[in-house]
Amino acid sequence: MKIQIFCVGGTIDKIYFDAKSKYEVGSPAIGKLLAELSIHFSYKVDSLMAKDSLEMTDEDRRLIREAVMNSSSDRILITHGTDTMPETARALLGIDGKTIVLTGALAPAIFRDSDAAFNVGGALAAAQSKPAGVYIVMNGEVFDGDKVRKDVEANRFVGLAS
Amino acid sequence: MKIQIFCVGGTIDKIYFDAKSKYEVGSPAIGKLLAELSIHFSYKVDSLMAKDSLEMTDEDRRLIREAVMNSSSDRILITHGTDTMPETARALLGIDGKTIVLTGALAPAIFRDSDAAFNVGGALAAAQSKPAGVYIVMNGEVFDGDKVRKDVEANRFVGLAS
Amino acid sequence: MKIQIFCVGGTIDKIYFDAKSKYEVGSPAIGKLLAELSIHFSYKVDSLMAKDSLEMTDEDRRLIREAVMNSSSDRILITHGTDTMPETARALLGIDGKTIVLTGALAPAIFRDSDAAFNVGGALAAAQSKPAGVYIVMNGEVFDGDKVRKDVEANRFVGLAS
Amino acid sequence: MKIQIFCVGGTIDKIYFDAKSKYEVGSPAIGKLLAELSIHFSYKVDSLMAKDSLEMTDEDRRLIREAVMNSSSDRILITHGTDTMPETARALLGIDGKTIVLTGALAPAIFRDSDAAFNVGGALAAAQSKPAGVYIVMNGEVFDGDKVRKDVEANRFVGLAS
Numbered sequence: 266m267k268i269q270i271f272c273v274g275g276t277i278d279k280i281y282f283d284a285k286s287k288y289e290v291g292s293p294a295i296g297k298l299l300a301e302l303s304i305h306f307s308y309k310v311d312s313l314m315a316k317d318s319l320e321m322t323d324e325d326r327r328l329i330r331e332a333v334m335n336s337s338s339d340r341i342l343i344t345h346g347t348d349t350m351p352e353t354a355r356a357l358l359g360i361d362g363k364t365i366v367l368t369g370a371l372a373p374a375i376f377r378d379s380d381a382a383f384n385v386g387g388a389l390a391a392a393q394s395k396p397a398g399v400y401i402v403m404n405g406e407v408f409d410g411d412k413v414r415k416d417v418e419a420n421r422f423v424g425l426a427s
Numbered sequence: 428m429k430i431q432i433f434c435v436g437g438t439i440d441k442i443y444f445d446a447k448s449k450y451e452v453g454s455p456a457i458g459k460l461l462a463e464l465s466i467h468f469s470y471k472v473d474s475l476m477a478k479d480s481l482e483m484t485d486e487d488r489r490l491i492r493e494a495v496m497n498s499s500s501d502r503i504l505i506t507h508g509t510d511t512m513p514e515t516a517r518a519l520l521g522i523d524g525k526t527i528v529l530t531g532a533l534a535p536a537i538f539r540d541s542d543a544a545f546n547v548g549g550a551l552a553a554a555q556s557k558p559a560g561v562y563i564v565m566n567g568e569v570f571d572g573d574k575v576r577k578d579v580e581a582n583r584f585v586g587l588a589s
Numbered sequence: 590m591k592i593q594i595f596c597v598g599g600t601i602d603k604i605y606f607d608a609k610s611k612y613e614v615g616s617p618a619i620g621k622l623l624a625e626l627s628i629h630f631s632y633k634v635d636s637l638m639a640k641d642s643l644e645m646t647d648e649d650r651r652l653i654r655e656a657v658m659n660s661s662s663d664r665i666l667i668t669h670g671t672d673t674m675p676e677t678a679r680a681l682l683g684i685d686g687k688t689i690v691l692t693g694a695l696a697p698a699i700f701r702d703s704d705a706a707f708n709v710g711g712a713l714a715a716a717q718s719k720p721a722g723v724y725i726v727m728n729g730e731v732f733d734g735d736k737v738r739k740d741v742e743a744n745r746f747v748g749l750a751s
Numbered sequence: 752m753k754i755q756i757f758c759v760g761g762t763i764d765k766i767y768f769d770a771k772s773k774y775e776v777g778s779p780a781i782g783k784l785l786a787e788l789s790i791h792f793s794y795k796v797d798s799l800m801a802k803d804s805l806e807m808t809d810e811d812r813r814l815i816r817e818a819v820m821n822s823s824s825d826r827i828l829i830t831h832g833t834d835t836m837p838e839t840a841r842a843l844l845g846i847d848g849k850t851i852v853l854t855g856a857l858a859p860a861i862f863r864d865s866d867a868a869f870n871v872g873g874a875l876a877a878a879q880s881k882p883a884g885v886y887i888v889m890n891g892e893v894f895d896g897d898k899v900r901k902d903v904e905a906n907r908f909v910g911l912a913s
Contacts, residue, residue, distance in 0.1 A: 301540065305568075378463065379701075383544040383548035387551060404467055405461070420465070421467060423467075537864070540861070628890060706868045715879075718877050730792055
């Protein structure tokens with residue numbers, strides 16, 4: 266098994282700069298997270314961009330789609346901001362022969378109570394278990410990429426009826 | 428979706444008693460872990476026993492198999508000690524129509540660097556994604572229940588060639 | 590012993606709002622922190638304001654000084670933003686008969702690697718151990734309130750030669 | 752300032768070996784703990800022994816007393832098991848010109864909810880703030896070394912009336 270991990274920013278990677286009292290997107294959290302666990306399959310982490318997902322453009326999504334298509338791996342995990350994760354999922358539909366799983370976190374990975382490790386564990390398992398297609402793993406659930414939205418009020422992902 | 432979670436003990440549930448300077452198996456860690464996350468699907472946690480997996484008997488495994496067969500759910504997650512997790516997986520083979528996923532942790536869930544949340548996230552995703560059968564999710568991998576062993580020296584799970 | 594704890598905001602209390610992608614000062618972190626420890630002396634936590642310390646005004650410092658003077662306790666702990674902690678310490682000089690200790694954190698208490706618990710432990714010990722006067726406890730050191738500055742570049746507190 | 756830190760074992764240093772399902776005393780936790788914080792004063796960590804404090808003998812306490820007396824530093828911090836910490840404190844009474852502070856933890860430093868960082872922060876502050884003598888810092892309090900006992904039932908330290 267070989268999993269290609271692409272990181273594009275989002276809350277999971279958010280860090281905090283004291284002087285300026287604001288968050289910025291830092292280096293991919295999933296790299297440190299996996300390095301601290303006992304992982305023995307082959308994976309590669311590449312940062313494509315480091316953006317708050319609200320600021321992602323069509324051009325950014327085109328770039329992600331290209332990276333996925335050009336990857337030699339057919340198991341792709343993408344860490345992504347939560348606000349527009351469903352939009353990016355839809356922009357990745359229709360790529361033959363690849364299982365593409367998006368995940369992220371509702372709280373930065375550096376937080377004591379972050380959901381990052383739980384979500385990444387789920388996304389890795391889905392990437393190995395699901396047939397080709399696009400999926401979002403958040404809140405402990407594996408959603409089809411074209412049947413999920415973020416409920417911003419409730420701060421969670423909700424499946425759409427088929 | 429409805430997931431039935433059975434807990435039988437193991438390292439994931441280990442706690443520590445200062446006075447006696449030793450570990451004992453405590454109440455199921457997965458209950459607290461899921462309660463602290465934002466989980467919105469229906470799940471039920473039942474503790475079947477609280478044993479170090481080295482002490483599990485054929486009778487214990489018969490009891491687990493019965494609980495799985497009697498469950499009205501066809502998605503089953505079992506938290507289990509790591510040392511004999513593959514033996515229990517094999518004792519659960521051949522149950523029709525149910526996806527059964529075993530997981531646990533190499534370090535107790537109360538440890539700062541425990542793999543518990545990561546593993547449970549993976550096991551939940553596998554339980555939703557895999558066809559009927561028995562699986563072990565450890566070290567970020569989804570193993571077939573009849574093709575995995577624990578490498579005790581290396582303290583990790585290894586897949587067996589088909 | 591009775592310790593009065595005043596909270597005025599700062600990094601230690603910073604929380605993060607996903608929707609807006611920015612930090613805001615939340616409720617006093619020291620309350621939750623002490624509640625989770627096994628503390629048996631009498632203490633009281635009062636929030637005076639919730640400000641980034643760069644935004645603190647002379648009026649704010651007058652308000653803090655009044656609260657300290659009006660407190661019936663002679664052991665006072667103040668959690669405060671780090672950037673202007675020395676200024677507030679100086680504004681509290683010359684209050685007879687009270688040991689006043691300021692502390693805070695370089696990383697929010699909700700962060701995995703926050704120095705909050707370490708600093709608060711130090712501040713409590715200093716409040717019990719020091720004669721009347723004003724002190725800052727940061728970076729594991731007990732500084733005299735009139736002989737300390739924050740080295741913003743190095744992100745740490747440095748004592749001034751007497 | 753120069754602080755000499757001696758480590759003699761105890762719960763704070765407890766680690767866990769999966770294979771044997773039991774705890775053992777590991778290398779000094781205070782070294783890692785301080786290394787991860789932003790500490791800029793000079794300190795030295797020396798491990799004198801690695802014992803559960805229930806197993807400490809008079810000979811062990813004689814060895815600790817000698818190490819303290821032979822140290823060139825007059826600010827000494829000792830991390831110690833909690834069960835007999837008061838006994839060791841009493842064995843260190845009457846050393847002229849040195850401030851000696853004992854601390855430890857009710858839960859191992861590797862636990863998510865350990866009191867280790869909080870206690871060590873307090874012990875460092877007390878070592879800097881107190882006149883020569885012997886002290887115990889536990890549960891957020893600075894106790895005189897000859898006026899404190901551990902309440903084993905309540906799992907906490909209690910001051911004795913003078």
